[in-house]
Amino acid sequence: MRSELPVMNNTPVAIVTGASRGLGAAVACWLGKVGAAVTLIARSEEKLNETGDEVRRLGGEPLVCRADVSQYDACRKAVDKTLDRFGRIDAVVNNAGIVQPISAIARTDPAEWRYNIEVNLIGPFNLIRAATAALSRQNGRIVNVSSGAANLALETVSAYCTSKAALNHFTRVLDAEETEVTALTVRPGVVDTNMQAVLRNENDNAMPAEQIAYYRQLKDRGELEPPSIPARSIAWLALYAPREFSGRFLDYDDDRIRNPALEVFGESFSS
Numbered sequence: 186m187r188s189e190l191p192v193m194n195n196t197p198v199a200i201v202t203g204a205s206r207g208l209g210a211a212v213a214c215w216l217g218k219v220g221a222a223v224t225l226i227a228r229s230e231e232k233l234n235e236t237g238d239e240v241r242r243l244g245g246e247p248l249v250c251r252a253d254v255s256q257y258d259a260c261r262k263a264v265d266k267t268l269d270r271f272g273r274i275d276a277v278v279n280n281a282g283i284v285q286p287i288s289a290i291a292r293t294d295p296a297e298w299r300y301n302i303e304v305n306l307i308g309p310f311n312l313i314r315a316a317t318a319a320l321s322r323q324n325g326r327i328v329n330v331s332s333g334a335a336n337l338a339l340e341t342v343s344a345y346c347t348s349k350a351a352l353n354h355f356t357r358v359l360d361a362e363e364t365e366v367t368a369l370t371v372r373p374g375v376v377d378t379n380m381q382a383v384l385r386n387e388n389d390n391a392m393p394a395e396q397i398a399y400y401r402q403l404k405d406r407g408e409l410e411p412p413s414i415p416a417r418s419i420a421w422l423a424l425y426a427p428r429e430f431s432g433r434f435l436d437y438d439d440d441r442i443r444n445p446a447l448e449v450f451g452e453s454f455s456s
């Protein structure tokens with residue numbers, strides 16, 4: 186049974202995964218600022234509720250769905266709840282991701298390696314599989330959050346690099362199949378979130394010395410982006426990405442994205 190009336194026709198409806206913190210929470214806030222209805226997905230309900238409160242304070246309409254994106258049924262239920270509550274889906278942002286295991290291939294726990302792929306690659310597949318029919322009806326958009334690691338052979342993070350490379354290629358195939366939907370991947374840069382903290386707080390033997398020094402220097406030198414900056418580009422792509430971007434792997438700071446995003450959303454959530 187429908188719990189509330191569908192949102193107004195001109196109000197966009199988006200699903201954002203990994204919305205309990207970091208980049209995903211910031212994407213949800215930007216969408217809230219322009220009055221969007223936003224389904225928030227992650228595993229930590231308390232943190233999701235905090236994001237939901239912020240989205241509402243900014244003018245959006247949140248729907249909290251606690252779910253592990255590696256589970257197809259959980260993704261399908263989140264799509265059903267979104268349709269039940271808001272009546273349609275205009276955008277999906279597949280942002281949930283994990284970097285672990287941090288370990289050389291020869292010493293990695295197979296279950297941990299598999300779970301990384303299940304979250305970072307199969308997670309986006311699950312949600313896209315469940316939402317594509319609804320997205321097609323709206324000529325909607327899918328933004329898959331990838332990483333520069335997709336094109337790098339970084340020692341000790343093989344599952345992460347592999348999952349992001351596969352996500353990029355999966356998105357190209359999706360673009361070939363789904364002509365009614367705009368689907369792309371985006372590189373968010375290096376962002377000041379929990380994921381970077383995990384990397385720089387690893388013990389000194391976990392990865393090659395120069396690699397761990399690089400992650401620590403990013404923080405020490407103030408070179409990490411605040412989540413709101415790449416999130417603003419991602420929120421803009423979710424609402425406005427032109428059809429010619431479909432299938433592409435784009436940079437968050439590409440002028441064709443950064444400039445219109447700034448124009449639409451402004452400098453900060455509250456201004």
Ligand SMILES: NC(=O)c1ccc[n+]([C@@H]2O[C@H](COP(=O)([O-])OP(=O)(O)OC[C@H]3O[C@@H](n4cnc5c(N)ncnc54)[C@H](OP(=O)(O)O)[C@@H]3O)[C@@H](O)[C@H]2O)c1
Nearest residue numbers: 203205207208227228229253254281282375376378379380
């Ligand atoms: N930070 C960077 O420098 C950087 C660089 C390149 C790419 N990225 C990408 O940006 C995206 C966001 O990362 P972040 O930096 O914001 O990291 P983060 O702070 O660790 O946030 C990750 C988010 O994903 C959620 N998540 C993890 N596993 C999940 C699962 N199985 N089901 C549902 N949600 C799950 C987490 O929530 P719960 O734990 O509550 O489930 C959290 O909300 C990731 O795809 C990452 O690969 C980040």
